[in-house]
Each structure stands twice: as C-alpha cells, then as structure tokens.
Amino acid sequence: MTMVRQATNDVAGTNGIRDVVFDFCGVLLELNYRACLEGHFPQETVDTLCADEKDVYGFFAAEGRMDAGEDFTDVIEDYRNRYGDDMAAMFSFYIDHYDDALPKMVDGMEQLLIDLRKASCRVWGLTNWSDETFHFAFEKFPQLKRLLQGTVVSGTEKMHKPNADIFNLTLNRFGLEAEHTAFVDDTQANVDGASNVGITGIRFISAPETRNELRRLGVRI
Structure with a gap:
C-alpha cells in the first residue's frame, strides 16, 4: 500500500505545511488489546475479540461510545444488559487497565516529532x-x-473524527490554517474527513513513509 496525498494544497516554499496534526493509536502509539487481556480472561474469548472484525461482543462499539463522550457508568450499564456480567467484567478491566494495552510508541514516531x-x-x-x-x-x-x-480529545469535546466539527475545532483552537496543515491518521475515513475541510490528509503506513510524504509536501526534515 502506498501513501496518498488527499488534498491539492500549494506546498511550495513558504506556502507549504507549517503544522502537522497526528492521530494517536495506530500512529503515535501502538494499541494491543491482547497485552491487556491475555492471562486474565479465557483465551478463546480473547482470541475471538481480537480477531473478530464484526465485533460480536460489542466491545469496540462500547469503547466508541466513550470516545464520543459518553460516561463509562452509562456505557457499562447498557453493555452489561446486552452482553452479560462476564463480558461487562472484561470491558471494565480493559478500561481500568488501559495503559497495559499501550505497549510502546510506534517505531520512529518520537524522532519524527523531534x-x-x-x-x-x-x-x-x-x-x-x-x-x-x-x-x-x-x-x-x-x-x-x-x-x-496541544491535543484535542474527542471524548472531552463530545465530537469525533471523521466529522468536520472536530477538525474545525482543532484548526480554530490552535490557530491553524487548513491549507498549511497536514493530518496523519491510519484510518482512511478520518483522512478523508480532514481532506473535506481543506487539510492535507496523509494515510499512515509507517514513520519512514510519513517522513517521506512530509518531505514531498515541502517540510524540511
């Protein structure tokens, strides 16, 4: 897969990219559910949860509700009613031990920020x-x-990517100009959301490819 520039901003000379906005999980930080859950819950359940793109346990939908600004106490009550006590205990453990699901920064990203x-x-x-x-x-x-x-967090703002409102909030809060801003995310829908408000969207593949794409956009790194 190759990285695709999603907007057609003028990036020559002083009219290029001055600000770069980064997604977190999958871009700056690795997210590993297994690292948090294995050894604490039945292996078969962990395997199904981590491999299942259909989210039959509703695990990621529940997390998405929290990402959009809902409180854990409201989400877990609904989750328990639908999926039972055992899965609710698993989701609660995950939330309480979220740091265990964050093993390290993505290789090369700290140096890229520097x-x-x-x-x-x-x-x-x-x-x-x-x-x-x-x-x-x-x-x-x-x-x-x-x-x-500075960082904008969806759950704090009660708005989320890929919707235009959170991108516009980010631009306004930090005094950014869309035509001079790049946004890096590993999810195509979020990249497209940035492009829709005039930001140059970059689909994240790796730190070296992101570095090369920013260079092509005129950033002198």
Whole structure:
C-alpha cells in the first residue's frame, strides 16, 4: 500500500505545511488489546475479540461510545444488559487497565516529532479517545506530552473524527490554517474527513513513509 496525498494544497516554499496534526493509536502509539487481556480472561474469548472484525461482543462499539463522550457508568450499564456480567467484567478491566494495552510508541514516531519541532514545524494531536482513559497516554509516555503542542480529545469535546466539527475545532483552537496543515491518521475515513475541510490528509503506513510524504509536501526534515 502506498501513501496518498488527499488534498491539492500549494506546498511550495513558504506556502507549504507549517503544522502537522497526528492521530494517536495506530500512529503515535501502538494499541494491543491482547497485552491487556491475555492471562486474565479465557483465551478463546480473547482470541475471538481480537480477531473478530464484526465485533460480536460489542466491545469496540462500547469503547466508541466513550470516545464520543459518553460516561463509562452509562456505557457499562447498557453493555452489561446486552452482553452479560462476564463480558461487562472484561470491558471494565480493559478500561481500568488501559495503559497495559499501550505497549510502546510506534517505531520512529518520537524522532519524527523531534525532527519536525527542530524544523520549526508545529505538531499537534487529534484523537478519538475517551476523556476517562486518555490520561494513560501522557502518563505512560510523558515525552509525547512534551513534544505535542496541544491535543484535542474527542471524548472531552463530545465530537469525533471523521466529522468536520472536530477538525474545525482543532484548526480554530490552535490557530491553524487548513491549507498549511497536514493530518496523519491510519484510518482512511478520518483522512478523508480532514481532506473535506481543506487539510492535507496523509494515510499512515509507517514513520519512514510519513517522513517521506512530509518531505514531498515541502517540510524540511
């Protein structure tokens, strides 16, 4: 798979990219459900949950509700009523031990942030993440908090990618100009959402490919 530039902004000279906004999980941080759940719950259940794209346990839909701003107490009540006590215990454990599902930063991304800052390119975060669990990210990876110059969290704002409102909020809050901003995400729908408001969207594949794409956009790193 190759990385595709999603917008046609003028990136020559001083009219190029001045700000880069990064998604978190899958871009800056690795997310590994198994690392959190294995050894605590039946292996068959963990295997099904981690391999099942249809989300038959409703696990990721419940997490998505929290990412969109709903409180855990409301989500878990509905979840227990639908999926039972055992699955509710599994989901509660996952939320309480969310940091165990974040094993490390994605290879090469810390250095990319450092190099962008050295090149006088500002770096920001925009993530679909629950307000109740986002603190784990900066607690476990304080270097990420130091490097990013601000982060918009969907669960805090009660709006989420790929909708235009959260991209416009990010632009306005940080004083960004869409035509001079790039957004990096591993989900195509979110990349398209950024492009729809005039931001240059980059589909994340790896740190080296992201670095090369930013160079093609005129960023001197």
